[in-house]
Amino acid sequence: MAENPEIPHEKDQLATKEARNKVAEEDYKIWKEIVARNMRLYDGILSDSRQDKESILQHNELNYLNQEVFPVLLQCLFEVLEKAKAFDSFYTQRLTYNGNDYLSELLYNCNPRHPVRIKKHLLQIPFVVKWLEQHPWSKYGNGVGWSESMAAIVIQAHIRGYLVRCRPEIQEMRTFWKIMRRNKEESDNEKKET
Secondary structure, eight states: OOOOTTSOOHHHHHHHHHHHHHHHHHHHHHHHHHHHHHHHHHHHHHHHHHHOHHHHHHTHHHHHIIIIIHHHHHHHHHHHHHHHHHTTTTTOSSOSOOHHHHHHHHHHHTOTTOTTOOOOOGGGSHHHHHHHHHSOOOOOOTTTTOOHHHHHHHHHHHHHHHHHHTSHHHHHHHHHHHHHHHHHHHHHHHHHHO
16 A cells, blocks of 8 residues: 555655754743853843942832833733724724824823823823824824714715716717816917917
């Protein structure tokens, strides 16, 4: 009985599994080395910062980010992802939801240094208003933010219009009005010249 060359043998399957396991083990070892090296660096920074006041000043930015910025930023990023999921923006390309704008609005409204700040829409935030006065938004193209049903209605209307304009009686009427318009413009130009 002849063997089918397309069906791999059990030995080949075991060999590929062993090869994959070896690669995975090597990758895991490399990853553990990277993590250990970075932990040594991090521990060195912490021990240096405890020993040396200058080092504390140098790493003050890191502490500020960890204690002040990241808690608020992570919370806002989570809300941005939830809203993107609600708008189904992971699967559609053109939409009304802009994650950067929403993140800016959230960070302004959730700033812990201004707890009594009244929540404002993006276009009501003072620095955004100033920025937009100098750099106005370019107008979005047609179709941005349309739902699928709205896009279908617009497409159908354009197709119906095209089919109507293709009719011979409509073509005749359009050429008639083009000639009339051209004659009127010529007579207006002659009147201006005299």
